[in-house]
Amino acid sequence: MRKAELVIIGGGPAGMAAAVSARQNGIENIVILERDHVLGGILNQCIHNGFGLHTFQEELTGPEYADRYEQKVKELEIEYQLETMVTDISEGTDQKASDLLPGVRCIHVSAVNRTYGFFQIETKAVILAMGCRERPRGALNIPGYRPAGIYSAGTAQRLINVMGYMPGKRVVILGSGDIGLIMARRMTLEGAKVLAVAELMPYSGGLKRNIVQCLEDYDIPLLLSHTVVNIRGKERVEGITLAKVDEKGRPLPGTQIEYECDTLLLSCGLLPENELSKTAGVALQQITGGPAVNDRLETSIPGMFACGNVLHVHDLVDYVSEEASLAGKYAACYIQKAKEEPVEDGTKAKERAAEDGTEAKEEPAKDGTELEAAVTDDTELQIQPENGVRYTVPCSISPDKMADQVVVRFRVGGVYQDRYISVYLGEQRLLHAKRRILTPGKMEQVILKKSFFQSVKPDEAIRIDLEEE
Amino acid sequence: MAEQLENHGKSVEEKRELTCIGCPLGCPLTVELSGGTPVRVMGNTCKKGEEYAIKEVTNPERILTSIVRVTGGSGAVISVKTTAGVPKGCIPQCMKEIHACTVKAPVRIGDILIKNIAGTSADVAATRAME
Numbered sequence: 001m002r003k004a005e006l007v008i009i010g011g012g013p014a015g016m017a018a019a020v021s022a023r024q025n026g027i028e029n030i031v032i033l034e035r036d037h038v039l040g041g042i043l044n045q046c047i048h049n050g051f052g053l054h055t056f057q058e059e060l061t062g063p064e065y066a067d068r069y070e071q072k073v074k075e076l077e078i079e080y081q082l083e084t085m086v087t088d089i090s091e092g093t094d095q096k097a098s099d100l101l102p103g104v105r106c107i108h109v110s111a112v113n114r115t116y117g118f119f120q121i122e123t124k125a126v127i128l129a130m131g132c133r134e135r136p137r138g139a140l141n142i143p144g145y146r147p148a149g150i151y152s153a154g155t156a157q158r159l160i161n162v163m164g165y166m167p168g169k170r171v172v173i174l175g176s177g178d179i180g181l182i183m184a185r186r187m188t189l190e191g192a193k194v195l196a197v198a199e200l201m202p203y204s205g206g207l208k209r210n211i212v213q214c215l216e217d218y219d220i221p222l223l224l225s226h227t228v229v230n231i232r233g234k235e236r237v238e239g240i241t242l243a244k245v246d247e248k249g250r251p252l253p254g255t256q257i258e259y260e261c262d263t264l265l266l267s268c269g270l271l272p273e274n275e276l277s278k279t280a281g282v283a284l285q286q287i288t289g290g291p292a293v294n295d296r297l298e299t300s301i302p303g304m305f306a307c308g309n310v311l312h313v314h315d316l317v318d319y320v321s322e323e324a325s326l327a328g329k330y331a332a333c334y335i336q337k338a339k340e341e342p343v344e345d346g347t348k349a350k351e352r353a354a355e356d357g358t359e360a361k362e363e364p365a366k367d368g369t370e371l372e373a374a375v376t377d378d379t380e381l382q383i384q385p386e387n388g389v390r391y392t393v394p395c396s397i398s399p400d401k402m403a404d405q406v407v408v409r410f411r412v413g414g415v416y417q418d419r420y421i422s423v424y425l426g427e428q429r430l431l432h433a434k435r436r437i438l439t440p441g442k443m444e445q446v447i448l449k450k451s452f453f454q455s456v457k458p459d460e461a462i463r464i465d466l467e468e469e
Numbered sequence: 470m471a472e473q474l475e476n477h478g479k480s481v482e483e484k485r486e487l488t489c490i491g492c493p494l495g496c497p498l499t500v501e502l503s504g505g506t507p508v509r510v511m512g513n514t515c516k517k518g519e520e521y522a523i524k525e526v527t528n529p530e531r532i533l534t535s536i537v538r539v540t541g542g543s544g545a546v547i548s549v550k551t552t553a554g555v556p557k558g559c560i561p562q563c564m565k566e567i568h569a570c571t572v573k574a575p576v577r578i579g580d581i582l583i584k585n586i587a588g589t590s591a592d593v594a595a596t597r598a599m600e
Contacts, residue, residue: 047548047596049532061534063548063597067578161536164545189535189564209490213531216488217557436514437494 005029005335007109007123009086009276012041013317014308014324015129016069021328022127023076027335031121032073032080033111039073039080040066041131043317045158048182050209054318065317084113089280091301092122107303124338125303125331128277128291129324132270132309134179140268142174144231147238153179153267157186166190168263172240173197174228176204176211178315178441180267185214187265194218195259198226198242200249203415205269205441207315227251228264237262270313280304287391288312294380295397295406296330297323303338305331312393312409315443319409381425381453381462388412388419388438388466397462399453408464409445412438416466421446424463425453438466481508485526491517498522530554534596535567537582542574542599549582553591562587575600 005027008015011034019032038044043051046062053059056068073080092106109121134152151159151167157179159165171192173180176199184194197215202225204211215222223242229251230241244255272290274282283300285292290311291299298305307327308320380396392410416438423431423446430452438444446464483502488495494514500522501509510522533555536546555563563586572582576595583593 044597047536047550048534049550059532061548061550061596064578067597161548162544162546164536164538189533189560208488208492208495211495212488212490217531437492 001108002119002121003029004031004121004123006031006125006127006331007107007121008032008127008129009089009109010034010041010129010131010308010310011036011039011080011082012129012131012308013043013066013069013320014131014310014327015041015127016066016073017321017324018127018129018305018307018328018331019078019080020069020072020076021325022332023078023328025329025332027332030078031123032078033084033086033109034080034082035085037083039070039082042154045154045161046182047161048186051317054316055321062317069321081111081113081115084111086111086276087118089126089276089304091280105303107301124335125305127324127327127331128274128282128299128304128306128310129308129327130273130276130310132272132313134266135269135271137266140174140266142228142231144228145234147231147233147236149233149237149262150231150264150266153177153183153265156183156263156265160186160190166192168192168237168261170195170259170261171263171265172228172242172259172261173265173267175199175267175269176206176222176224177267177269178206178210180265181206181210181214183265183267184220185218188218188220192263194220195261196221196223196242196257198223198228200225200227200245202247203439203441207441223257226257229256231264237264240264270309272310272313274310277304277306277310282306285312285391285393285395288393290393292396293394295394295402296333297327297394298330298334303331303334305334312391312411315441319443322407323409379456379458381456381460383408383462383464385410386463386465388414388416389421389464390440392464397448397453399450399456402448402450402453404450406448406450407445408448409443410464411440411443412466413440415439419466419468422463422465422467423448424465425456426460430462432467487522487525489513489518489521491515491521500526502526529557531557531560533560533563533567535564537567537593537595538571539574539576539599540571542576544599547572547576547599548596549593550596551586551589551591552581552594553589555586555589555591559587559589563589563593567593 008019011032043062043066049059049061051060051065088110090108092108106122107126112118134154156167159167171194226242229243232239240259242257243251282291291306305327307324314320380398382396383392385392389410390413392408421433481501485500487498497512499511500507507523510519513519534550537549539547576599578598580595581592
């Protein structure tokens with residue numbers, strides 16, 4: 001079996017930044033596995049500008065931003081396999097086969113491509129960087145026929161920007177997420193008539209800049225608290241019926257608006273793509289749909305890290321790169337620590353493993369209870385999101401192992417004006433920061449310092465919430 | 470920006486309604502104009518709002534991004550952008566020129582594919598490479 005120190009699953013912005021950072025932190029044997037025929041992931045179809053203001057202090061388009069990282073990957077001679085589909089990740093069991101990393105745990109990554117067929121890589125660590133997918137029509141409960149002409153906004157984006165096909169001429173868009181807004185402008189520029197953008201919620205999930213520059217610039221109406229109640233047409237979309245909804249999202253009778261159109265785009269949210277993580281046994285956070293990670297961005301399986309949109313959906317790629325660089329660094333630390341301090345002498349561990357057929361000692365067990373016990377030994381403080389804060393990433397920190405500063409990112413559940421973001425440790429308030437406005441569309445962050453947690457009781461938890469004063 | 474509003478007090482001839490894009494607050498802005506120049510910005514809650522409003526009523530510009538057809542390449546189209554902001558009013562003319570343009574592969578990132586688009590003095594550059 002082929003051996004590597006680090007396998008990165010996904011060659012988009014997260015995977016590339018993680019790989020670059022891991023190499024810069026001393027890891028030699030890295031492989032990126034990418035499903036598409038090019039690196040860059042979703043950035044390849046995001047041809048609009050506005051990327052890179054934080055990372056490069058200039059405004060780039062998606063393909064240009066991807067190219068910057070692709071050049072770094074090439075300069076650092078990091079290996080990548082394109083058109084390669086990872087089919088399984090599992091914790092390694094055959095310790096005897098592990099010559100590269102004697103006596104320590106390993107992870108097996110199974111993949112398939114045209115060059116090698118089916119193959120497996122035995123690796124010390126894995127970084128999950130698979131990104132996310134769009135919520136499909138099937139998950140939206142839209143009544144009506146199933147004709148041609150219904151696309152997710154990202155699919156239309158790929159058809160137009162990468163393949164050069166125009167999916168329709170008269171368009172209604174459901175959902176005012178950023179991709180939907182961007183596509184309203186793109187389709188207008190390419191000659192289509194975008195009749196309306198409907199949003200179920202009373203506010204848009206997109207950035208203000210996009211509402212102004214993609215809709216208002218082109219006089220495209222944004223209908224808040226509206227949804228699709230009917231799709232007409234059997235072979236091809238012929239029309240869409242929108243209706244106003246009440247505060248519970250129920251359509252109100254008598255508010256229907258009919259549109260003659262041939263295309264419906266859906267921009268109704270993104271879902272982290274975690275099928276591989278689930279099969280591997282990684283614990284997921286219910287709200288984000290991404291892995292639950294600690295302050296080292298390590299999942300519930302030691303040696304398995306996560307970053308980018310597979311972890312939680314980001315609004316700026318700059319934050320993805322920043323997070324992924326950290327994941328690369330922490331994965332490098334993990335690999336180096338395992339090299340320097342093998343669980344016990346390699347040969348002995350092998351003998352032991354051979355004798356009793358078990359893994360080396362101090363292996364965190366797959367069994368939930370033992371895992372929890374191991375965590376308590378290291379004092380992992382859980383972060384509890386409350387009162388408007390929907391989730392946090394990371395969801396726990398270790399006062400001992402944490403860096404001097406840890407950025408905790410989160411989203412809120414509604415639109416709030418003039419609120420304070422407060423962080424508590426037990427009853428003690430650590431942070432209290434005012435925000436003029438908080439919206440679900442914008443990711444928020446607080447910075448937790450190591451110095452906050454010098455004396456912690458093991459059962460204490462960190463609480464992040466929104467307060468009026 | 471205060472110096473730009475020294476016309477304050479002149480008779481207001483026109484009012485423009487805008488939404489600020491400085492932050493998610495999205496303040497509704499009202500700009501009062503006299504002879505085409507802004508004399509007063511209202512509704513903003515910070516300095517950014519005023520700056521945005523003045524730029525937006527005097528010379529609104531946008532970086533335009535689109536695609537250009539490619540022949541002999543590994544793909545059918547290549548992504549492009551204007552190398553500088555183009556006046557909002559010129560966007561339809563720019564799109565006409567972009568649609569009329571076809572280039573031959575290979576294209577390198579940064580290659581200028583259209584010079585001085587629609588007379589705006591901005592060029593159109595490739596934002597990705599294609600063999």
